[in-house]
Structures are given as structure tokens and as C-alpha cells.
Amino acid sequence: MSLTVPAPAIEKQPEARTYQVRTFGCQMNVHDSERLAGLLEAAGMVEAQAGQADVVVFNTCAVRENADNKLYGNLGQLAPVKERHPGMQIAVGGCLAQKDRETILKKAPWVDVVFGTHNVGSLPALLERARHNNEAQLEILESLDVFPSTLPTKRDAVYSGWVSISVGCNNTCTFCIVPSLRGKERDRRPGEILAEVQALVDDGAIEVTLLGQNVNSYGVEFGDRGAFAKLLRACGSIEGLERVRFTSPHPAAFTDDVIDAMAETPNAMPQLHMPLQSGSDKVLKDMRRSYRSKKFLGILDKVRERIPHAAISTDIIVGFPGETEEDFQATLAVVEQARFASAFTFQYSKRPGTPAAELPDQLSKSVVQERYERLTALQDRIAAEENAKQLGSMVEVMVTAQQGRKAGETHRLSGRARDQRLVHFSVPDGAPAPRPGDLVTVTVTEAAAFHLIADPASASDYQLRRSRAGDAWDRSQADSCGVPATPGSKPAQVSLGMPALPVRPA
Numbered sequence: 238m239s240l241t242v243p244a245p246a247i248e249k250q251p252e253a254r255t256y257q258v259r260t261f262g263c264q265m266n267v268h269d270s271e272r273l274a275g276l277l278e279a280a281g282m283v284e285a286q287a288g289q290a291d292v293v294v295f296n297t298c299a300v301r302e303n304a305d306n307k308l309y310g311n312l313g314q315l316a317p318v319k320e321r322h323p324g325m326q327i328a329v330g331g332c333l334a335q336k337d338r339e340t341i342l343k344k345a346p347w348v349d350v351v352f353g354t355h356n357v358g359s360l361p362a363l364l365e366r367a368r369h370n371n372e373a374q375l376e377i378l379e380s381l382d383v384f385p386s387t388l389p390t391k392r393d394a395v396y397s398g399w400v401s402i403s404v405g406c407n408n409t410c411t412f413c414i415v416p417s418l419r420g421k422e423r424d425r426r427p428g429e430i431l432a433e434v435q436a437l438v439d440d441g442a443i444e445v446t447l448l449g450q451n452v453n454s455y456g457v458e459f460g461d462r463g464a465f466a467k468l469l470r471a472c473g474s475i476e477g478l479e480r481v482r483f484t485s486p487h488p489a490a491f492t493d494d495v496i497d498a499m500a501e502t503p504n505a506m507p508q509l510h511m512p513l514q515s516g517s518d519k520v521l522k523d524m525r526r527s528y529r530s531k532k533f534l535g536i537l538d539k540v541r542e543r544i545p546h547a548a549i550s551t552d553i554i555v556g557f558p559g560e561t562e563e564d565f566q567a568t569l570a571v572v573e574q575a576r577f578a579s580a581f582t583f584q585y586s587k588r589p590g591t592p593a594a595e596l597p598d599q600l601s602k603s604v605v606q607e608r609y610e611r612l613t614a615l616q617d618r619i620a621a622e623e624n625a626k627q628l629g630s631m632v633e634v635m636v637t638a639q640q641g642r643k644a645g646e647t648h649r650l651s652g653r654a655r656d657q658r659l660v661h662f663s664v665p666d667g668a669p670a671p672r673p674g675d676l677v678t679v680t681v682t683e684a685a686a687f688h689l690i691a692d693p694a695s696a697s698d699y700q701l702r703r704s705r706a707g708d709a710w711d712r713s714q715a716d717s718c719g720v721p722a723t724p725g726s727k728p729a730q731v732s733l734g735m736p737a738l739p740v741r742p743a
Contacts, residue, residue, distance in 0.1 A: 261331070565612075668699050
């Protein structure tokens with residue numbers, strides 16, 4: 238007689254919780270979101286690909302007035318969703334969380350976690366504590382807990398990456414709330430930065446953007462005012478790193494050694510983002526921007542003397558308190574003279590907690606709107622004229638995974654030229670298709686205000702250089718799909734880990 242021993246039951250493993258990170262704000266927020274994603278994955282979660290995520294994290298901005306409305310609008314939409322999904326958690330972090338604190342929980346009591354700019358690394362523990370205690374967790378630190386770059390990271394793009402060289406800001410611009418939310422400037426040591434850059438390159442990246450609230454004041458904390466120029470030059474010696482960018486400098490601290498380093502470092506790109514904010518010296522003084530329009534334009538002249546084909550972009554605020562029509566005309570005059578390739582233009586928004594919010598002569602919405610429209614019309618014309626100068630020139634384009642809105646109709650791919658201009662290009666019949674991260678050289682055939690177009694007439698007008706970054710893209714696709722990536726396959730829609738340029742419909 239034989240006995241049949243039943244096989245032991247196989248215990249079903251619980252499915253990993255899914256997450257989604259929603260980012261509002263600047264490049265620093267985007268970079269912080271990569272850290273948040275890395276932390277959640279290190280805690281065993283996986284990014285939600287479809288359906289409702291188990292954990293939704295909002296990484297917020299507090300610079301613009303509508304940031305509050307955008308956040309609370311999104312939170313309101315999620316309240317009924319959370320009721321239908323037991324166990325779902327919502328977390329709010331970033332600058333608005335640092336500023337509003339308890340207000341978020343009062344306005345949206347269904348939020349589980351509120352954390353600030355100084356304790357990004359606490360998110361997984363706070364989520365677990367909220368779940369265990371069945372009550373919301375609020376943790377806001379007043380100073381940096383752990384430098385963000387020591388935390389795990391899930392990068393948006395394998396072919397390019399952000400590297401933070403400092404956090405915080407020592408400036409006191411009257412319109413800006415960032416210093417009170419991110420604290421005084423803290424600089425990383427050059428060796429740590431270069432090690433992170435090298436790690437990105439080893440992982441396949443060929444482009445790196447150095448990040449800081451004011452990159453050209455880097456080194457002040459450890460007593461080396463020439464540290465940023467030295468850092469740029471050091472990046473030039475990293476084999477395999479083809480493109481180096483940085484954002485954002487401050488005109489008051491921008492020095493000739495940085496211009497020299499840009500001009501003399503082969504992989505430093507011919508592109509500079511230099512915030513103007515206003516062309517009126519009176520308004521600049523009221524903003525506590527410690528430079529004047531003459532100095533600003535002088536910097537641009539020096540950059541263009543050393544780097545003739547540099548594309549320069551800027552930030553401009555319209556309607557600052559007390560701005561007169563004469564002040565605004567001064568801004569238009571500087572914009573006309575500066576010939577910016579692109580500009581981020583903003584209508585001044587009153588931010589509680591900033592000195593500017595208490596200034597007299599706050600302008601009406603109608604006045605600000607009318608001036609804003611005049612400024613954008615001028616800048617759009619200049620951008621179109623500057624782009625028209627590119628017609629017939631050959632440009633090297635790093636292909637990105639992003640595509641233009643009309644890609645389905647035009648069958649064009651997209652990428653960024655060395656000067657950061659957006660280029661939509663077609664692949665001639667019979668020519669090999671590039672992967673995101675590969676580089677193509679094409680001739681510009683059309684130009685608009687916000688992009689260039691290159692439609693090669695034949696395969697001889699199109700050059701493809703397959704890169705390590707393209708190989709890394711293939712590997713990432715194979716890892717995510719579990720199947721080999723197909724060379725020349727249509728790029729997937731993912732976001733790009735690099736500063737975006739303003740895009741408005743033509």
C-alpha cells in the first residue's frame with residue numbers, strides 16, 4: 238500500500254505596491270522626483286504602468302501663485318479615487334509642503350504624508366508609519382537631513398542625467414520664496430560630484446546637466462570662488478561624456494573664468510541660461526537683483542565673443558509691483574538687444590512670505606496680461622528670426638524619446654542640438670533609424686519660433702552615429718519588457734531628464 242504525500246502548498250507572494258510621482262516646478266523638483274522614485278523602488282515598490290497607483294506622490298513648487306490651486310485641485314480629484322481603493326496612500330512633498338505644512342492636512346485630510354524639501358529620504362518610512370498607525374504623518378525639517386545625491390535614483394532617461402552640485406540659495410530676491418524653503422546654499426565637494434558624473438557615464442549617459450539654484454556661486458561654502466569653472470573643466474576630461482550643460486547661474490556672480498571654461502572645454506555646450514528678470518534698473522533694484530541691465534548685456538557680449546554661436550535663454554517677470562510703462566519699455570529694449578534664443582516669461586504672482594508681496598503699487602491683472610502679451614510677441618519674433626539664421630546649417634542632434642505633437646502625421650523624430658534647440662527631423666528612405674541617445678547630423682531645412690526642422694533629401698544628407706547611450710536605451714527597454722530591444726524600433730514616450738524649453742503652439 239502506497240501513501241501519497243500531498244505537495245506542500247505554494248504560498249502566493251504578495252504583489253508589489255505601485256507608485257506614481259507627479260512633479261510640479263523647476264529642474265530641482267524634477268531631479269528630486271528621480272530621488273523619490275529611487276527611494277520607493279528601493280523600498281520594494283514598482284512604478285505604475287496602468288491603472289491606479291497604490292501610492293501617489295506630489296512633488297510641489299511654491300514659486301507660482303497657481304501652484305497651490307494646481308495641487309489642491311489634483312488632491313480633490315483623488316479624494317473619491319482613494320475611497321474606492323482601500324490602502325491607497327497620498328503623499329505631498331517639495332516646496333509647497335515646506336511652506337504650507339499643516340494647511341495641506343486641513344484642506345485635504347485624506348493626505349497620508351506631508352514631507353519637506355530637507356527630508357526627501359524619509360518618504361518610505363513616513364508612508365509605512367502612516368499605514369501602521371492609520372493616521373497622517375507630517376514631518377518638516379528646517380535644515381538638510383541628508384544631501385539628496387546620496388539617495389537612490391531612478392532616472393528619467395538613461396542617455397542623460399542631472400547632477401546636483403549644490404542645494405539652497407544665499408540670495409534675497411524679493412519675489413522668491415525658494416531660500417526660505419530650501420535653506421542656505423550647501424555645496425557638494427568636487428570629488429563627490431565628479432564621481433556621480435562618472436557613474437552616470439559608466440551607466441551609458443553621454444549628457445549631464447549640473448544643477449544648482451545659483452551654480453556660479455558654487456565653492457563659496459568651502460572657500461574657492463573659482464570652483465565652478467574648475468568643475469566644468471574637470472567634466473571635460475571625463476571620457477565618454479559628450480555634452481555638459483548647467484543651470485542656472487546668477488548674473489551678479491557670473492565671472493570671466495566661467496566663460497573661458499565654457500569656451501575651452503570641448504564638451505561644454507554652446508548654450509547658456511541667464512535669468513534677466515527685468516530690463517529696468519529700478520525694478521532690478523526693487524527685486525534685490527544685484528546687477529543692472531548694462532552688466533547683464535555686457536556678460537552676453539563676452540559670451541558671444543568667446544562662443545559666437547552660443548544660444549542664450551532667459552527668465553523674465555512681467556508686472557512686478559511698481560513696474561511702470563517706462564520700466565516695461567526698458568525690458569523690451571533689453572530683450573531686443575539681447576536676442577534670446579528662447580525665454581521663460583512669467584506674470585508676477587504675489588507669494589505670501591516674500592518681501593515683494595508687501596510692496597505698494599501691486600499691478601492689476603489686466604495691465605500685467607497686456608504687457609505679458611506684448612513681451613511674448615516680441616520674444617516670439619526674435620526667436621523666429623534667430624532660428625531662421627540656422628537654415629542650411631548642419632546640426633548634430635541627440636535623439637530623445639520624446640516626439641513632437643505632430644509626429645504621427647509627419648513621422649519625424651526629435652532631439653536637441655548642441656545649443657539646446659529643439660530639432661524635428663525625418664529619416665530618409667533606406668537609412669537606418671536612430672535610437673534615443675544616438676546622434677544624427679542633418680541640415681536644417683525649415684525654422685519656426687520654437688523648433689527647427691530637418692528633412693534630408695536623401696540618405697547622403699543624413700549621418701547616424703550609434704552611441705553608448707543608444708546601447709543603454711536598448712538595455713533599459715530589454716530590462717523593462719523582458720525581451721530584446723529591436724534596433725531602430727519606434728521610441729517609447731517617456732520624459733527626458735533635461736531642462737525643457739518653452740513650447741507654445743505656432
